[in-house]
Amino acid sequence: MQHEQLRVEVDGAELTGLPADLLELEVELDDQLAGMFRLTLALCMQPDGSWPYLDDQRLALWQEVGITGGPQDGVQHLITGYVTHLRPGFGSDLDRCRLEVWGLDATVLMDRTDQLRAWPNKTDSDIATEVLDSYGLASDVTSTDIVHDEKTSTVIQRETDIQLLRRLAFRNGFSCYVDGDTVHFGPPPLDGKLPALAVQFGPQTNVERFKLEVNGLKPVDVTMTQTDRLTGDVLGTQGRAEQQRALGKMTPEDLGRVQVGQAVTTGEQEMAALCQSLYDEGQWFVTGEGEVLGNAYPGVLVPHALVPIKGIGATHSGLYEVTHVTHVFTSAGYRQRFRVRRNATEPTGEEDFG
16 A cells, blocks of 8 residues: 555554554544444464464454544544454464454444433533533534523433434534544534545546435425423424525525424424424435545545535536545555535535636
8 A cells, every 4th residue: 555644553552563464444434423443454373373463452342543544645534433343253264364343433432321311401512511521522512502491491311422412413403423533513514625526527537436316305495383381372483594505506496395293392492493403404405425546536535524526517516515434445555435415506616626
């Protein structure tokens, strides 16, 4: 892998001997799910009958692993996680013996125990900050306004801490995810920019394959009604356009309609936030997936980043949000398999396709 850079650290120290024994490393990053890594190493029995890596305490369960990698000019920290599974396999020949090391990002620490707990007189951001601080994790929490008064709307937790945070994030239109060593609880950033992905663009082409789906059944007209439990008044709200950044010129006008049912909120403000969250999610009616060769593309794709895509016609060329990436390192080279989405079509004229 002379054109790629890769560094694997265990508890802050580089894992020596890795280049010779590495068969494959996958780092899978998603905008909603926990990041994970899968490390496959060759097991070579020594003359004394011992197996390197197999009895190595550096690869024991719950060891902290940090992975940095990418193309030579675009190296980036990909994940900090913890070893959760060890899978040694022994074939009939010594050269078919393998050790697979699997791990998940820091959210796995918050997904071990179901909690039964009340959170009186706190905002959702207060709860998020307190939970993340209890694990000693660096956090980036966006403040929320609604205080859940214990007389009417105390937040009751009956799930793991990460499930609680994702539930609270959803009803505020937020995302809850790990970026490197930091846990984010806030609205999707929809900013920043990666080098352009070029599809069928002559000598600039750096995408090996790419396909799109445009879904006309997404609900983009979202309404919600509810009876106020204190006054008996009927409350109503609906999602509004232009609350999140449009990544193109032509946004969906009337793809579908949905009436929110079986959802209980504490008042009109929380109703509006939940309804807007569903409305914004319904705007993502264009999705795509593809693969790039690491040596051809100068950047590192990561979820929540924006990437320009060109060479796919005037309607579909433009900015896309990255939602999922699998970084694959093997002896054959480095690849990035990705998924993207878009809430509009046609370029706005502000894209940098260079």
